[in-house]
Amino acid sequence: MAIVIALDAMGGDHAPGVVIDGAARALCERSDLRFLLFGDAGRVRPLLERHPVLAAASELRHTDAFVAAETRPSLALRQGRRSSMRLAIDAVKAGEARAAVSAGNTGALMAMGKVVLRTLEGIDRPAIATALPSRREPVVMLDLGANVDCSPQHLFQFAVMGEVYARTVLGVARPRVALLNIGTEEIKGESGVREAARLLRNSPLDIDFRGFVEGDDIPTGKVDVVVTDGFTGNVALKVAEGASRFYAGTLRDAFRSGLRAKLGYLLARPALERVRRRLDPRRYNGAMLLGLSGVVVKSHGGTDAFGFAHAVLSAARIVEQGTNERIIEEMRRVAASIAAPRLRVAAS
Amino acid sequence: MAIVIALDAMGGDHAPGVVIDGAARALCERSDLRFLLFGDAGRVRPLLERHPVLAAASELRHTDAFVAAETRPSLALRQGRRSSMRLAIDAVKAGEARAAVSAGNTGALMAMGKVVLRTLEGIDRPAIATALPSRREPVVMLDLGANVDCSPQHLFQFAVMGEVYARTVLGVARPRVALLNIGTEEIKGESGVREAARLLRNSPLDIDFRGFVEGDDIPTGKVDVVVTDGFTGNVALKVAEGASRFYAGTLRDAFRSGLRAKLGYLLARPALERVRRRLDPRRYNGAMLLGLSGVVVKSHGGTDAFGFAHAVLSAARIVEQGTNERIIEEMRRVAASIAAPRLRVAAS
Numbered sequence: 120m121a122i123v124i125a126l127d128a129m130g131g132d133h134a135p136g137v138v139i140d141g142a143a144r145a146l147c148e149r150s151d152l153r154f155l156l157f158g159d160a161g162r163v164r165p166l167l168e169r170h171p172v173l174a175a176a177s178e179l180r181h182t183d184a185f186v187a188a189e190t191r192p193s194l195a196l197r198q199g200r201r202s203s204m205r206l207a208i209d210a211v212k213a214g215e216a217r218a219a220v221s222a223g224n225t226g227a228l229m230a231m232g233k234v235v236l237r238t239l240e241g242i243d244r245p246a247i248a249t250a251l252p253s254r255r256e257p258v259v260m261l262d263l264g265a266n267v268d269c270s271p272q273h274l275f276q277f278a279v280m281g282e283v284y285a286r287t288v289l290g291v292a293r294p295r296v297a298l299l300n301i302g303t304e305e306i307k308g309e310s311g312v313r314e315a316a317r318l319l320r321n322s323p324l325d326i327d328f329r330g331f332v333e334g335d336d337i338p339t340g341k342v343d344v345v346v347t348d349g350f351t352g353n354v355a356l357k358v359a360e361g362a363s364r365f366y367a368g369t370l371r372d373a374f375r376s377g378l379r380a381k382l383g384y385l386l387a388r389p390a391l392e393r394v395r396r397r398l399d400p401r402r403y404n405g406a407m408l409l410g411l412s413g414v415v416v417k418s419h420g421g422t423d424a425f426g427f428a429h430a431v432l433s434a435a436r437i438v439e440q441g442t443n444e445r446i447i448e449e450m451r452r453v454a455a456s457i458a459a460p461r462l463r464v465a466a467s
Numbered sequence: 468m469a470i471v472i473a474l475d476a477m478g479g480d481h482a483p484g485v486v487i488d489g490a491a492r493a494l495c496e497r498s499d500l501r502f503l504l505f506g507d508a509g510r511v512r513p514l515l516e517r518h519p520v521l522a523a524a525s526e527l528r529h530t531d532a533f534v535a536a537e538t539r540p541s542l543a544l545r546q547g548r549r550s551s552m553r554l555a556i557d558a559v560k561a562g563e564a565r566a567a568v569s570a571g572n573t574g575a576l577m578a579m580g581k582v583v584l585r586t587l588e589g590i591d592r593p594a595i596a597t598a599l600p601s602r603r604e605p606v607v608m609l610d611l612g613a614n615v616d617c618s619p620q621h622l623f624q625f626a627v628m629g630e631v632y633a634r635t636v637l638g639v640a641r642p643r644v645a646l647l648n649i650g651t652e653e654i655k656g657e658s659g660v661r662e663a664a665r666l667l668r669n670s671p672l673d674i675d676f677r678g679f680v681e682g683d684d685i686p687t688g689k690v691d692v693v694v695t696d697g698f699t700g701n702v703a704l705k706v707a708e709g710a711s712r713f714y715a716g717t718l719r720d721a722f723r724s725g726l727r728a729k730l731g732y733l734l735a736r737p738a739l740e741r742v743r744r745r746l747d748p749r750r751y752n753g754a755m756l757l758g759l760s761g762v763v764v765k766s767h768g769g770t771d772a773f774g775f776a777h778a779v780l781s782a783a784r785i786v787e788q789g790t791n792e793r794i795i796e797e798m799r800r801v802a803a804s805i806a807a808p809r810l811r812v813a814a815s
Contacts, residue, residue: 252713253713254713254716254717264649267649267657267658268657299702301612301615301697301698301701301702301705309615309616309698310615333701333702333705334701334702334703334704334705334706334707334708334709335705335706335708335709335712336709337706337709338709338710338712338713339709339713347702349649350649350657350699351698351699351702353649353681353682354647354649354681354682354695354699354702354703355682355702355703355706356682357649357681357682357683357684358682358683358685358703358706358707358710359682359706359707359709359710360682360683361682361683361684361685361686361687361707362686362706362707362710362711362714363710363714364683364686365600365601365602365686365687366710366711366714366715367714368602369602369742369745369746370718370739370742372742373735373738373739373741373742374735374738376738376741377738379734379735379737379738380734380735380737380738380739382731382734383730383731383732383733383734383735383736383738384731384735385731386727386728386730386731386734387721387722387727387728387731387732387735388731389727389728390721390722390724390725390727390728390731391718391721391728393721393724394717394718394720394721397717398717
């Protein structure tokens, strides 16, 4: 059965071109995709004409309005009811599409997602999750910026959602989950993080909880899911990106620093290209707004068609794997254990 | 005039060997250093015999006790009164030494520093600061883990201290200071960080405050001082370290992946070695416990003699530059402006 995905054709730095080219690429890989495209028909239609296969698999719905990158989420909510972003989310709410993908303003997307779709049963706040490269398998990290202040209960819910995401979308049989902290000993770190650890240890769920990890454990692949608040997670993500760019830039300078280094680079190039491809941020593009009652994926605003296609394919995989349904199941088990501890004691 | 530095000879993973070899190296670079060594004389004396110049410039004071790496700070405080770490700090308090350097337990060092030395006039809480490599000049970041929860006033004080540190120790004429946040627009981010920005904007000090930076701005050298709370700062530092190691490891694998890559590496090696030297973490070793009423420098626990020497030389530079005295001056100006705003209005 086809999976219908609603696309915000006007979101992102290179919209609508990258959105249309990206959708076409995704369709090459998965012919079972269908698209609902929301955007300026005068700009989108000519692009679709270059992709007849995509055009045949898509329905274009015109709107003049779009959410600009710098618009405040509250303003986007009030004034963006006819925006391409909002209409894509509305299509998920109405059941016309199974997922929405946008490369637009993250804050506006989250705000609209919350208002239109609400959160999943048992989840108080959605979180932004993505997979990051590591020495072993990709690592899921959340929250990456949706929630600046998080209670221990929120962190607990993020852990449950991240675990299900790693299991369903990345196919990790038994994801190892940890909380990001400073110092791996239990005595250290922030009190909210320590309380979240207690909740995870006492949870009725079968989560392979490994306690705390520090920032330098993320790229080692020591655990599969790293849970933190949105402020710390956003800083960590940006620092990792910055450090990688810094390292790459310094290396590039070194390879250009003389004839001998240039020759060395030419010889090593195929091996270095393989590294570049493996770490290519486009391959990790697509952050899930996890915890919304509907699948919403945020593509990086500056990505290209290859990256956007990856975000679309992630959305399809999340739909197919029933990630949200499994999160609901887990949270029901948590709720049941809170409601019925006495009964279980009495029966034992 | 000689600068006397008290050394915790028993702190760190490779103590006392690295401490003694490191002190000897530092003395080679600066013959005006003198050392008070605290530690197990039976282990330290044989090491000193290998360094006659250092032995002549040092006084060894025996103690059996030391603070183990895993000791809780509160326990170290109560039971470590005769420890090598504590005696080194006591020597600063007593005026026998101008600075203390330890590669031991950071939490214990900070706790002892606070109890023995107290904080500088005008400073509520000390912070851990260090210089990090960037594309341009080194960047000062603080707090790196001393304070998990920080008020806007604490962040303001960290900014003042970091600015003075960059000016005096790194020799930046007019350091650009920023707060670490998520999103560079004023509307985003954590409320405490926004309030700290307001305090900095309204400050009577001549600080070149540049607002907010994000995690990926740190290694670009866009600003000279990055201010954050200890939880976020510690995570950011560890993430940057982890990302660099990840990148270096992946690259190493690539260079080993075949004959052609190996040959390329051999040709590029001198250029790559220059990069390695420039980014060598030992060159950035030595975190200042800024805000204590006395100079205390923490060396990385796992460093070698080269790294430890760098920490000792940093301590000497901080003493020489009068960093603490200048911080007091700045905080007095802040206090005066709070006490006397009416007078200034009346006079204008």
